[in-house]
Amino acid sequence: MDGQKLFLFDFDGVIVDGMNEYWQSSLLACDKFLNSPDIKINQDLYKKVSNTFKEIRPWVKYGWEMVLIVHEIIKLENPLDKNNKKDFINQYHQNCQKILKNNDWLAEDLQKFLDESRKYQIDKDFEMWVNLHKPFYEVISFMEKLKQEKIKTGIITTKGAIFATKILETLNIFPELIFGYESGTKTEIAKKLYKTYEIVGFIEDRMKTLIEIKQNPDTQNIPCFLADWGYLKESDISTLPKEIRLLKLRNLEDLLAI
Numbered sequence: 001m002d003g004q005k006l007f008l009f010d011f012d013g014v015i016v017d018g019m020n021e022y023w024q025s026s027l028l029a030c031d032k033f034l035n036s037p038d039i040k041i042n043q044d045l046y047k048k049v050s051n052t053f054k055e056i057r058p059w060v061k062y063g064w065e066m067v068l069i070v071h072e073i074i075k076l077e078n079p080l081d082k083n084n085k086k087d088f089i090n091q092y093h094q095n096c097q098k099i100l101k102n103n104d105w106l107a108e109d110l111q112k113f114l115d116e117s118r119k120y121q122i123d124k125d126f127e128m129w130v131n132l133h134k135p136f137y138e139v140i141s142f143m144e145k146l147k148q149e150k151i152k153t154g155i156i157t158t159k160g161a162i163f164a165t166k167i168l169e170t171l172n173i174f175p176e177l178i179f180g181y182e183s184g185t186k187t188e189i190a191k192k193l194y195k196t197y198e199i200v201g202f203i204e205d206r207m208k209t210l211i212e213i214k215q216n217p218d219t220q221n222i223p224c225f226l227a228d229w230g231y232l233k234e235s236d237i238s239t240l241p242k243e244i245r246l247l248k249l250r251n252l253e254d255l256l257a258i
């Protein structure tokens with residue numbers, strides 16, 4: 001360890017609120033690439049994010065799951081809605097696997113469709129695509145302050161790194177490190193980084209990810225913060241382990257004292 005300090009951030013739900021983009025891009029992936037006989041895409045669907053989708057988003061780990069969820073929500077027969085949503089999230093992982101199997105889909109293909117859908121929109125109208133993301137300006141200003149303190153910043157996201165980079169550039173944020181889903185799990189990435197840097201914090205809105213970091217002997221000393229402005233499950237706050245701190249946007253700058 002050379003003592004160089006590094007602060008890590010998740011991207012979606014921490015730096016930006018991309019709910020509109022997740023819906024649009026996943027819907028477009030279903031529309032253009034999925035080729036499913038069970039759906040019929042009406043243009044009105046693009047106008048408003050489904051509430052069921054918003055409510056399920058806290059369970060999502062990888063982008064491909066959003067394509068699958070949108071498909072379930074818009075399918076003509078027995079769609080996923082407020083009536084069966086609870087059953088779906090109670091066995092979230094198993095349900096995603098079952099749906100993949102029943103449709104003969106591969107997770108990698110759905111991820112590819114989502115990435116293609118993003119590329120398509122970027123080529124067609126970059127401005128429009130970027131504007132689907134709402135930045136959390138408090139986080140951006142915190143990142144700038146870290147820079148002034150000579151603390152490096154790194155993003156670890158389950159999005160493709162190229163997409164996170166494009167959004168960050170428009171926000172004038174240039175983190176030293178950006179890792180997307182291509183680079184492995186967040187714990188693996190953190191473990192590697194920990195060999196080189198002194199990691200002074202990790203802000204993430206998925207509690208399970210922070211628990212994995214805290215349970216791994218190689219990364220357990222990383223100070224972990226759950227972003228209360230992100231996509232949290234209702235149960236997250238009441239079941240938060242004591243070694244993970246709940247963070248509010250207004251308390252971000254307190255972390256500069258570290």
Ligand SMILES: [Mg+2]
Nearest residue numbers: 010012013205
């Ligand atoms: Mg997140």
